[in-house]
Amino acid sequence: xxxxxxxxxxxxxxxxxxxxxxxxxxxxxxxxxxxxxxxxxxxxxxxxxxxxxxxxxxxxxxxxxxxxxxxxxxxxxxxxxxxxxxxxxxxxxxxxxxxxxxxxxxxxxxxxxxxxxxxxxxxxxxxxxxxxxxxxxxxxxxxxxxxxxxxxxxxxxxxxxxxxxxxxxxxxxxxxxxxxxxxxxxxxxxxxxxxxxxxxxxxxxxxxxxxxxxxxxxxxxxxxxxxxxxxxxxxxxxxxxxxxxxxxxxxxxxxxx
Ligand SMILES: [Zn+2]
Numbered sequence: 067x068x069x070x071x072x073x074x075x076x077x078x079x080x081x082x083x084x085x086x087x088x089x090x091x092x093x094x095x096x097x098x099x100x101x102x103x104x105x106x107x108x109x110x111x112x113x114x115x116x117x118x119x120x121x122x123x124x125x126x127x128x129x130x131x132x133x134x135x136x137x138x139x140x141x142x143x144x145x146x147x148x149x150x151x152x153x154x155x156x157x158x159x160x161x162x163x164x165x166x167x168x169x170x171x172x173x174x175x176x177x178x179x180x181x182x183x184x185x186x187x188x189x190x191x192x193x194x195x196x197x198x199x200x201x202x203x204x205x206x207x208x209x210x211x212x213x214x215x216x217x218x219x220x221x222x223x224x225x226x227x228x229x230x231x232x233x234x235x236x237x238x239x240x241x242x243x244x245x246x247x248x249x250x251x252x253x254x255x256x257x258x259x260x261x262x263x264x265x266x267x268x269x270x271x272x273x274x275x276x277x278x279x280x281x282x283x284x285x286x287x288x289x290x291x292x293x294x295x296x297x298x299x300x301x302x303x304x305x306x307x308x309x310x311x312x313x314x315x316x317x318x319x320x321x322x323x
Pocket of ligand 1: 214215216217218283285286
């Protein structure tokens with residue numbers, strides 16, 4: 067989904083804030099169920115929304131995965147599809163420069179979406195530590211490369227993650243791995259943002275989590291819908307990051323410093 071308004075923080079907080087009275091987990095579950103219900107029911111769903119409910123917003127523990135064997139098996143049909151695309155564009159797939167393009171493009175697309183091959187729970191094993199640390203943990207400027215699910219062109223930008231531990235911390239590199247797994251799928255920026263926050267919450271049960279994603283959508287930039295340098299900013303604030311303005315402000319200040 068594309069929005070050109072960079073000042074989206076308050077809008078997202080409002081969307082997230084509908085379950086203010088429930089616990090962090092209760093709130094999260096509600097969010098997940100809601101999205102599931104919407105994608106599962108076909109009535110009234112805009113044509114652009116995903117037709118594959120199982121691929122979106124699953125709980126991190128029950129993600130559908132794609133295997134390396136699946137890649138090998140589907141490569142010929144994917145390449146054939148790219149061949150069709152080339153013809154459809156008025157190109158000649160037999161000219162020299164394009165001879166291997168369908169295979170290259172199919173292989174590249176599998177790589178761009180390799181997040182389907184991985185499960186969050188696998189990377190978290192052995193990476194969660196009991197620790198009495200109760201100060202905010204922030205990892206900012208995590209590089210993110212994803213694919214817009216509406217146009218199949220890149221979304222890229224930075225992800226900033228903060229959380230307030232509650233006796234459990236996560237190996238720092240794993241935050242970037244969570245970003246990698248969710249971003250290497252067909253995405254909309256809002257869902258990517260929320261999935262990262264949900265995964266961290268479910269893994270660590272922290273006092274709170276904040277995730278901010280700043281991204282450029284090539285489908286907007288290349289089609290001239292918005293100016294070259296504008297970015298879309300989305301955020302998900304959970305627990306004390308949502309309930310306590312001071313905590314949220316500290317996070318937002320630190321990721322901008
Ligand atoms: Zn798009």
